[in-house]
Amino acid sequence: MSDGERKGRFTIPHEELMYPGHSACPGCGEPIAMRMLLKALGPRTVINIPAGCCAVIPGVWPRYSLRVPMIDHAFECTGATSSGIRAALDVKGLDDVTVVGWAGDGGTVDIGLQSLSGAVDRGTDFLYVMYDNEAYMNTGVQCSGATPCGAWTTTTPAGKEMACRRGKKRILEMMVENGIVYGATANIAYPEDLIERVRTAKSIRGPKFLHILSPCPSGWRMDPSKTIEAASLATRTGMFPLYEYRDGQYRFTKEIKNLKPVEHYLRLQGRFKHLTPAQVAEIQDLIVGELEVLKAKVEAGRK
Ligand SMILES: Cc1ncc(C[n+]2csc(CCOP(=O)(O)OP(=O)(O)O)c2C)c(N)n1
Numbered sequence: 001m002s003d004g005e006r007k008g009r010f011t012i013p014h015e016e017l018m019y020p021g022h023s024a025c026p027g028c029g030e031p032i033a034m035r036m037l038l039k040a041l042g043p044r045t046v047i048n049i050p051a052g053c054c055a056v057i058p059g060v061w062p063r064y065s066l067r068v069p070m071i072d073h074a075f076e077c078t079g080a081t082s083s084g085i086r087a088a089l090d091v092k093g094l095d096d097v098t099v100v101g102w103a104g105d106g107g108t109v110d111i112g113l114q115s116l117s118g119a120v121d122r123g124t125d126f127l128y129v130m131y132d133n134e135a136y137m138n139t140g141v142q143c144s145g146a147t148p149c150g151a152w153t154t155t156t157p158a159g160k161e162m163a164c165r166r167g168k169k170r171i172l173e174m175m176v177e178n179g180i181v182y183g184a185t186a187n188i189a190y191p192e193d194l195i196e197r198v199r200t201a202k203s204i205r206g207p208k209f210l211h212i213l214s215p216c217p218s219g220w221r222m223d224p225s226k227t228i229e230a231a232s233l234a235t236r237t238g239m240f241p242l243y244e245y246r247d248g249q250y251r252f253t254k255e256i257k258n259l260k261p262v263e264h265y266l267r268l269q270g271r272f273k274h275l276t277p278a279q280v281a282e283i284q285d286l287i288v289g290e291l292e293v294l295k296a297k298v299e300a301g302r303k
């Protein structure tokens with residue numbers, strides 16, 4: 001902890017465990033999320049990363065921008081690798097080291113789902129982080145189970161009908177049903193909140209799951225300077241609500257009052273530019289419906 005932090009001047013730790021010089025595209029949300037995660041966890045951390053942009057962003061050998069060890073592995077096995085690392089650390093008596101499985105949305109909600117589910121089932125003490133850029137970006141923007149309704153991708157082309165018509169896979173709720181001890185959504189536009197969620201996760205033993213929204217300017221077809229604005233609008237329009245699950249209860253970590261119309265979020269990004277006013281209204285209805293479901297869960301926990 002720095003002097004500034006001790007005096008309460010900074011809520012974001014000064015310590016840097018991710019250096020500049022990584023290979024992310026301009027405006028990419030992933031290194032911001034990674035930087036904040038490492039600030040919250042500190043150096044006693046091991047990260048395992050599957051295929052995806054995240055595998056190359058830290059650097060290609062001999063360059064490396066993280067100050068913690070990272071293990072690179074196949075696309076579909078983040079959960080299994082985390083369980084293996086945890087077991088090895090436990091044998092060595094290193095129970096103060098946090099294990100983080102860090103994967104993209106495609107590597108989590110689709111291809112790594114069985115492996116993640118197995119690790120939760122085994123009760124592995126680890127933090128799984130899904131940074132969500134809402135498509136398979138590293139291979140050229142294909143639709144994943146986390147791509148939002150109406151978004152253009154190369155496999156959901158723009159046309160008269162919306163090729164992607166459903167809501168995002170509710171991965172956090174799926175993991176809750178699977179048996180995680182803590183789960184939360186977070187957003188790079190709210191770094192202090194993100195850090196608080198990571199610290200909470202670190203303080204609890206068992207399988208934890210964090211879902212971080214991480215805009216991708218190239219895939220979202222927007223200017224790299226718009227990353228934080230887009231991320232912030234995602235939460236302020238209700239597209240990406242911030243909430244957590246702990247001890248059997250859901251709770252909003254950012255109140256969802258006075259939501260802006262979703263159009264503000266959609267119009268910022270080229271991936272939604274083909275949408276007609278009727279389709280925008282359809283997406284608005286979908287979001288309102290999903291928020292009602294979430295509110296009911298939060299209310300049920302309060303009773
Ligand atoms: C088994 C397997 N299938 C496909 C691939 C090709 N592949 C590498 S990265 C990637 C996209 C990853 O998408 P996501 O997990 O969302 O991360 P992002 O690239 O968006 O950061 C794909 C399909 C692979 N490496 N291994």
Ligand SMILES: [Mg+2]
Pocket residue numbers: 104105106132133134135136137144
């Ligand atoms: Mg992705």
